[in-house]
Amino acid sequence: MSGGWAAKELTEKGLKTLVLERGQMVRHPEYPTALKDPWELPYGNRITQETRKRKYVWSRTGYPTPANELWFTDDLDNPYIEERPFDWLRAYHVGGRSMHWARQSYRFSPMDFEANAREGVAIPWPVSYEEIAPWYDKVETFAGISGSIEGLPQLPDGKFLPPHDLNCVEIDFKKTLADKLGRKLIIGRCANLTAPLTHNESPQRGTCQARNMCIRGCPYGAYFSSVSATLPSAERTGNMTLLADKIVYEVIYDNDKGRASGVRVLDSNTGKQTDYFAKIDQYAPFIEEAHHSRKRDAPSGTALRLGEFMKERYERDIPISSTRAGYIPGTHRVGFDSEADQVLLTHTARSRQGFASGALLAAHWIIGRKGMFEFGEVVDEIVSDGS
Ligand SMILES: Cc1cc2nc3c(=O)[nH]c(=O)nc-3n(C[C@H](O)[C@H](O)[C@H](O)COP(=O)(O)OP(=O)(O)OC[C@H]3O[C@@H](n4cnc5c(N)ncnc54)[C@H](O)[C@@H]3O)c2cc1C
Ligand code: SF4
Secondary structure, three states, X not given: OHHHHHHHHHHHOOOOEEEEXXXXXXXXXXXOOOXXXXXXXXHHHOOOHHHHHHOHHHHHOOOOOOOOHHHOOOOOOOOOOOOOOOOOOOOOEOOHHHHOOOOEOOOOOHHHHHHHHHXXXXXXXXXXXXHHHHHHHHHHHHHOEEOOOOOEOOEOOOOEEXXXXXXXXXXXXXXXXXXXXXXXXXXXXXXXXXXXXXXXXXXXXXXXXXXXXXXXXXXXXXXXXXXXXXXXXXXHOOOEEEEOOXXXXXXXXXXXXXXXXXXXXXXXXXXXXXXXXXXXXXXXXXXXXXXXXXXXXXXXXXXXXXXXXXXXXXXXXXXXXXXXXOOOOOEEEEEEEOOOOEEEEEEEOOOOHHHHHHHHHHHHXXXXXXXXXXXXXXXXXXXXXXX
């Protein structure tokens, strides 16, 4: 949920933003079970004992069916210590829990912000309702929150779309509650579009058909989720790169600067580790390559490919220097130079034999395949196979 908002805000301010998600890719409006009838789902949409065992936290809630199973994490694979019962529902895929949240959306009231101090249990919040209110306005307007205007001090009104209707039983109950107890029953405020949005920033979103299948994902984009709302906005700016199946397992900390400089990530399919760094303006990237004197092309194809890759990453032309001399089998060096230090990553071939072995490996790998492949794909697959 919050990752999508961060991506939208940062990209709209012009920042190149990398969004990393540990689970699978989900793209609006591709929600596999959204339009399925019970007979199209396993076991008439009832979960099995095996699933109950694996997803035991999820199974304790009222939610589990095969139609929404894909949005909940396997609790046996992802255990946590529960000293007292605690339903920690996790959602490892693009969109996170915004895919299956219940969409209830309420403002804190001024009295919530002051309650700590008034009751003498803690200090007051460092921000007031008045300071937060414009942000509630912004979020409600973009997300599309439906609700009734009630003027209740404990539950401030917001920038609402029209409310859903109460049904006849609820209308009767509301009246009885008011007549007999003087209490007020109101319709829930939720992130379902009861009318078109009041802005044009989400052309992919339509209005709610009141079909009560939101937990499967909504192909109409009628409820707010990161997948249906914030991520498409971020994507449209052209400033977002979204990568799925990337588990962030370490924040890389720069001791000298006293701040994070990047993240260390494992690919959940291949186990491959990659470090992603924020743009480091004080380091100037460069490439050097050296080969034997008979090699005609300069720079080498490898250096040019590396240059393209780095240009995309660092958004600047990357200088490449080439040396052709003697019998050098092949050296490529990627460097980052700063006032303080220089970081170098060098590959030096000892002989031409390694290149020939690589070509044979690729020839073997390509048997039975069709199309054009990059050597990187060959290596990635061989490494992930462990073969
Ligand atoms: C069934 C249910 C109903 C709910 N109903 C409501 C409601 O009606 N109203 C309300 O206000 N709130 C509701 N909530 C709560 C709300 O959904 C969450 O508070 C909100 O989604 C949390 O947002 P988040 O961004 O912190 O986490 P998430 O939405 O869970 O996003 C976290 C993301 O980070 C990813 N991630 C985690 N670890 C890593 C890692 N190491 N590397 C890379 N990626 C990682 C996850 O896969 C996930 O995509 C509900 C929650 C549930 C489970
Ligand atoms: S149309 Fe409305 S009720 Fe149906 S899934 Fe979408 S948001 Fe939920």
